[in-house]
Amino acid sequence: NHFLSFVFLYCAGAGYHSESKAKEYKHVCKRACQKAVDRLRAGAMALEAVTAALTELEDSPFTNAGTGSNLNLSGDIECDASIMDGKSLEYGAVGALSGIKNPVLVARRLLSEAQKGKLSAGRIPPCFLVGTGAQQWALTHGIPPCPSEKMATKFSLSAYKRNKRKMELAEKIETEHHFLKRQRTSSGTPISSSLDTVGAIVVDQEGNVAAAVSSGGLAMKHPGRVGQAAHYGCGCWAENAHDARTYATAVSTSGCGEHLIRTMLARECSTAVQAEDAHQALLEAMQNKFIGSRFLASEDGVLGGVIVLRCCKCGDDQSSENLQALLVEFLWSHTTESMCVGYMSAHDSKAKAYTGASR
Numbered sequence: 459n460h461f462l463s464f465v466f467l468y469c470a471g472a473g474y475h476s477e478s479k480a481k482e483y484k485h486v487c488k489r490a491c492q493k494a495v496d497r498l499r500a501g502a503m504a505l506e507a508v509t510a511a512l513t514e515l516e517d518s519p520f521t522n523a524g525t526g527s528n529l530n531l532s533g534d535i536e537c538d539a540s541i542m543d544g545k546s547l548e549y550g551a552v553g554a555l556s557g558i559k560n561p562v563l564v565a566r567r568l569l570s571e572a573q574k575g576k577l578s579a580g581r582i583p584p585c586f587l588v589g590t591g592a593q594q595w596a597l598t599h600g601i602p603p604c605p606s607e608k609m610a611t612k613f614s615l616s617a618y619k620r621n622k623r624k625m626e627l628a629e630k631i632e633t634e635h636h637f638l639k640r641q642r643t644s645s646g647t648p649i650s651s652s653l654d655t656v657g658a659i660v661v662d663q664e665g666n667v668a669a670a671v672s673s674g675g676l677a678m679k680h681p682g683r684v685g686q687a688a689h690y691g692c693g694c695w696a697e698n699a700h701d702a703r704t705y706a707t708a709v710s711t712s713g714c715g716e717h718l719i720r721t722m723l724a725r726e727c728s729t730a731v732q733a734e735d736a737h738q739a740l741l742e743a744m745q746n747k748f749i750g751s752r753f754l755a756s757e758d759g760v761l762g763g764v765i766v767l768r769c770c771k772c773g774d775d776q777s778s779e780n781l782q783a784l785l786v787e788f789l790w791s792h793t794t795e796s797m798c799v800g801y802m803s804a805h806d807s808k809a810k811a812y813t814g815a816s817r
Contacts, residue, residue, distance in 0.1 A: 465494040465507060466767050466788045466801045467658035468712060469515050480798070482520045484811035487800030490514040491809035494660060495802050504660040504668035504696075504708075505543045505566070512539070512562040512670045515656035519611045523656040524560055526611045527674020529618040530681050535606045537561040537674055538688035538715075540586075541569055544667035544696035544706060548573055551693075553588040553684035555596075559604035562672050564596040571599070588684060621678050655687055657694060657710030659767040663804070665784055667708040667767065669694035669724075675715065685715025691725035692718050705732055705768040713762030713794065720753045723764060731768050736787055740766060744791045763792030765799060 469486040494511035502510075516524025527535045539561035540551035550569030555561050564587075572583045587595050597603060655673035662668075671694045673687035686692040692711065699706040707728040711718050718724075730743035744764070754760050769786040790799055802809035 462784060462786075463495075463498040463504075463507075463661055463663045463804045464767070464786050464788075464801065465491050465498070465511055465658060465660045465803075466765055466799070467491060467494075467511050467515070467656070468710070468763070468765055468790070468797060468799045469518065469521050469656050479520060480813050482518075483798040483813065484800070486515060486518045486520060487798060487811040488802075488809040489518075490658065491800045491802035491811075494658065495804055495806070495809075498660070498662055498804050502662070503545075503664070504662040504666045505541070505545075505569075507662065508658050508660040508668040508670045509541065509562060509566045511658040511660070512541075512656065512672050513560050515658070516560050516562060516672050519613070521656050522674040523672040524562075524674075525609050526614050527609060528677040528679070529610065529614055530675070530679045530683070532681050533618060534681065535609050535614075535674060536589075536679075536681065536683075537672065538685050538693075539565045539670070539672040540688050540690070540693045541565045541670040542668065542694050542696040543569060544669075544698040544708060546573060547697065549585055549690055551586040551688040551690070552592045552596075553586070553688035554682050555588070555592045556606055557593050557603050558596050558601060559609065560601075562670055563601055564592060564599075565670070567596070567599050567601065586688065586690070588688075589682065617677060625678065655685075655693075655712040657712060657765065659694075659696070659708035659710050659765060661706065661708070661767060661769050661784070661786055665706060665769065665771060666698055667696045667706045667769070669696040669708040669710050671710045671712075673712075673715070683715075686711060686713075686718035686723075687715065689715075689719050691722045693724060695724040695728045697728060699770060702771075705770045707731055708767040709764060711762060711764045712797070713792070714760070717748070717754055717757065717760045718762055721748050721751050723748055723762060727764050727766055731766055731789070736766070736768055736789060740764075740789050740791055744793070749793060759793075761794055763790065763794060763797045765790045 519526040657671040733739035800811040
């Protein structure tokens with residue numbers, strides 16, 4: 459049976475986006491949608507299509523993922539990424555990874571290697587690697603290195619210098635006032651941090667779903683910090699329908715990693731939209747499991763966004779002629795000022811992109 463395939467993604471995740479950048483974000487979204495749909499039209503499965511979309515998003519100098527990622531305290535780039543296959547339920551992820559142009563390719567390779575079964579002497583293959591271990595594993599599996607200086611852009615370098623000056627000024631003021639305890643709201647202008655995690659969710663012509671997410675993390679983060687983009691159930695989630703009464707779901711999240719990790723938002727949203735009214739269920743999940751979560755009670759404001767895909771095979775006629783036999787719903791929600799999303803089906807001549815409030 460064959461159905462109509464779709465891709466839904468975001469390239470400028472949950473956060474504030476200037477009007478000057480909005481046009482660029484929309485172009486990137488549309489290009490990534492086209493890359494994924496090209497693969498789907500060629501018969502590729504959801505996992506391959508979602509990887510193609512993420513690779514395009516990572517290669518854009520305008521996104522905080524891969525090329526153009528935020529720099530950490532040491533002035534280095536460390537990336538997080540994960541991917542999940544709804545058919546096999548396998549997951550692969552990397553955290554604090556340096557020197558690799560497309561972190562999602564390493565996550566994808568970890569997933570595929572794990573599907574091959576146990577290693578020598580009965581060892582369990584890894585699904586999540588971090589730091590130098592992740593980089594070494596990538597190199598030994600044929601993924602080429604890329605110096606961090608080639609991944610930095612004029613924008614990310616200037617933002618780092620600007621943020622470093624702000625930190626030095628704030629710390630100087632605190633020292634002069636003899637603060638015994640560093641205040642959470644330090645003096646001076648706050649660090650400007652791009653929350654532009656990128657992500658995509660896909661359903662293919664066989665009804666399989668897949669999800670992926672990639673991020674350079676928060677600006678001026680401590681070296682070794684790993685955000686939600688790498689954590690299981692936090693950055694992305696994909697799960698095919700396991701019987702006729704359930705929906706296939708795919709989710710990708712964006713925002714402040716610490717908030718998303720502590721709420722496991724991707725998996726929570728996937729579970730929530732099994733309800734009859736997906737729109738209402740997603741709004742309630744964002745309110746009860748994220749904004750009003752008791753796990754984030756000490757936070758002044760929670761920052762996050764989510765894109766969700768759910769689909770089901772409807773009716774008795776599921777022949778290849780009836781492409782409408784697969785009902786697909788796209789939803790998104792965010793607590794931040796804006797979010798840029800794009801979507802496209804295999805029947806569309808071009809992708810659509812949107813920047814604005816929740817839907």
